[in-house]
Amino acid sequence: MEVALKILRFNPERERRPWWGEYKVEADPGDRVLDLLHTVKWHQDGTLTLRRSCAHGICGSDAMLINGLNRLACKVLVRDLGPQIVVEPMRGFRVLKDLVVDMEPFFAKYRAVRPYLINDEPEPRKERRQSPKQRERFEDTTKCILCAACTTACPSFWAAPDFIGPAAIVQAHRFIFDSRDRGAAERLAVLNQSEGVWSCRTIVNCTIACPRDIAVTQAINEVKRAIVTSEEFIPKWRGFDMQRAIGTAFLTLSLGMLALAGFMTFQIANHILQGGNPFDQIGLLILAPSLFPPAILAGLMGLYEFIKAER
Amino acid sequence: MARGTRAISPPGRIARIYRGGEGELAWALHRLSGLGVLFFLFLHILDTSLVLLGKEAYETFIGLYRTPVLRVLEVVLAMAVLYHGGNGVRLTIYDFWPKLLRFDRFVFYLGIFLYPAIVIPMAYMMLRPVFFPNLPPLGGG
Numbered sequence: 147m148e149v150a151l152k153i154l155r156f157n158p159e160r161e162r163r164p165w166w167g168e169y170k171v172e173a174d175p176g177d178r179v180l181d182l183l184h185t186v187k188w189h190q191d192g193t194l195t196l197r198r199s200c201a202h203g204i205c206g207s208d209a210m211l212i213n214g215l216n217r218l219a220c221k222v223l224v225r226d227l228g229p230q231i232v233v234e235p236m237r238g239f240r241v242l243k244d245l246v247v248d249m250e251p252f253f254a255k256y257r258a259v260r261p262y263l264i265n266d267e268p269e270p271r272k273e274r275r276q277s278p279k280q281r282e283r284f285e286d287t288t289k290c291i292l293c294a295a296c297t298t299a300c301p302s303f304w305a306a307p308d309f310i311g312p313a314a315i316v317q318a319h320r321f322i323f324d325s326r327d328r329g330a331a332e333r334l335a336v337l338n339q340s341e342g343v344w345s346c347r348t349i350v351n352c353t354i355a356c357p358r359d360i361a362v363t364q365a366i367n368e369v370k371r372a373i374v375t376s377e378e379f380i381p382k383w384r385g386f387d388m389q390r391a392i393g394t395a396f397l398t399l400s401l402g403m404l405a406l407a408g409f410m411t412f413q414i415a416n417h418i419l420q421g422g423n424p425f426d427q428i429g430l431l432i433l434a435p436s437l438f439p440p441a442i443l444a445g446l447m448g449l450y451e452f453i454k455a456e457r
Numbered sequence: 458m459a460r461g462t463r464a465i466s467p468p469g470r471i472a473r474i475y476r477g478g479e480g481e482l483a484w485a486l487h488r489l490s491g492l493g494v495l496f497f498l499f500l501h502i503l504d505t506s507l508v509l510l511g512k513e514a515y516e517t518f519i520g521l522y523r524t525p526v527l528r529v530l531e532v533v534l535a536m537a538v539l540y541h542g543g544n545g546v547r548l549t550i551y552d553f554w555p556k557l558l559r560f561d562r563f564v565f566y567l568g569i570f571l572y573p574a575i576v577i578p579m580a581y582m583m584l585r586p587v588f589f590p591n592l593p594p595l596g597g598g
Contacts (some may be wrong), residue, residue: 351481
C-alpha cells in the first residue's frame with residue numbers, strides 16, 4: 147500500500163519556521179513507522195533527521211508524535227494507522243532538528259529525583275534480601291525506558307516546562323517503594339513542591355502514551371499519597387499532635403451531632419406532651435434518629451484515634 | 458536528490474491538538490467550567506455590591522436575573538458547578554485510591570451516565586416556571 151507521510155520538518159539553523167514535508171512511501175501493512183522514516187531518509191531525502199538506537203522498543207530513542215499521539219516509531223505498525231500518517235517531534239522540548247529534540251532538561255529532572263539506590267546502612271554479608279511481595283510493589287515502574295513519551299503528552303508540562311514531569315516521578319516511585327532503599331524522604335522532598343507531583347492534574351495522557359504500559363498516573367498518585375501520609379510531611383508544630391487533633395475533631399463532631407439530635411428529640415417530645423400529633427413534625431422525626439448512628443460512629447472514631455495516640 | 462515532496466506553508470496551530478484520552482477532555486471541561494463559575498463569581502460580587510448604590514440600583518440589576526435568557530444561563534451555571542464539583546470529586550478519589558485509575562475510563566463513562574440523570578431533572582425543575590408559568594408549582598405547595 148502507498149502511505150502519504152507528513153513529517154514536521156525544522157532546521158533552526160537555516161529556517162525560520164517549521165514546515166510540513168510530504169512523502170509518498172510504498173509500505174507493507176506490517177511495516178513500522180520507523181521503517182517508513184528510514185525509507186524517506188535513505189531513498190528520498192537524506193536531510194531528514196531522527197533519533198533511533200535499538201529500533202525494537204527497548205532504548206526509548208524514537209518517541210515522537212504520530213497521528214496526534216506520542217508513540218515509539220519502532221513499535222507502531224502502519225496497519226494500525228491507515229494510509230495517512232503525520233509525524234511530529236515531541237512537544238514541550240526545543241527542536242534541534244526535525245524529529246530530534248533537546249532532551250537535556252528531561253534528564254536534569256530525572257537526575258533531580260536521585261534515580262539510584264540510597265542506603266547508608268552497613269553492607270550485609272551477602273545481599274539485601276527482598277520478598278517477592280516487596281519486589282512486586284514497584285515492579286510496574288521498573289519498566290520505564292526514559293523515552294519521554296509520557297512527559298511530552300502532559301498538558302501540565304506543556305504549560306509549565308518546570309514541572310518535573312511524569313517520567314521523573316515514575317523513576318522516583320521505583321526507588322521510593324523499594325524496601326532496600328532509604329532515600330524516600332529526600333525524593334519526596336523534591337517531589338513535594340508545586341513543580342513536583344502537585345502540578346499533576348490527573349489528566350491520564352501519560353498512561354495512554356506510555357509504550358511500556360506503565361500505569362503512570364497511578365504511580366504519581368501513589369507518590370502523592372506517600373507524601374501526605376509519611377511521618378516527615380505531617381505537620382508537627384510545637385506540642386501539636388496530629389492524631390489527637392483528628393481525635394478531638396471527631397469527638398467534637400460527634401458531640402455536636404448528639405446535641406442536635408437531642409434537641410430535636412426534645413422538640414418532638416415537647417410536641418407530643420402538648421397533645422400534638424408527632425407526624426406533624428415528620429422532618430424532625432426522620433432527622434433525629436438518623437443523626438444518632440453517624441454521631442456514635444464519629445465518637446468511636448475519635449476515641450480510636452486517642453487510643454492509637456496513647457499506644 | 459529526489460525530494461518527491463513540496464514544502465507547504467507553516468502548519469496551523471488548531472489542527473494539531475494532541476489526541477489524548479477521556480481525561481484530557483475531562484480536564485479541558487474542568488478548566489472551562491471553573492473559568493465560567495469564576496466569571497459568574499465576579500458578576501455576583503458586582504451585583505451584590507450594587508446595594509451600596511441604593512435599593513433601586515440593586516433591584517434593577519437583580520431583576521435581570523429573572524429574565525428568561527438569564528434563567529437559562531442559570532441552568533448552565535448550575536451545570537458547570539455540578540460538572541466541576543463532580544469531576545473534582547472523581548480526581549480526589551483517585552488521589553486517595555490510586556488503584557482505581559486502572560478503571561479510569563469506566564469511572565469517566567459512569568460520570569457521563571450519571572450527569573444527565575441529575576442535570577435533566579434539575580433543568581426541568583428550574584425552567585418549568587419560566588416556560589410553563591401556568592402549571593402549578595412542583596411539590597403541590
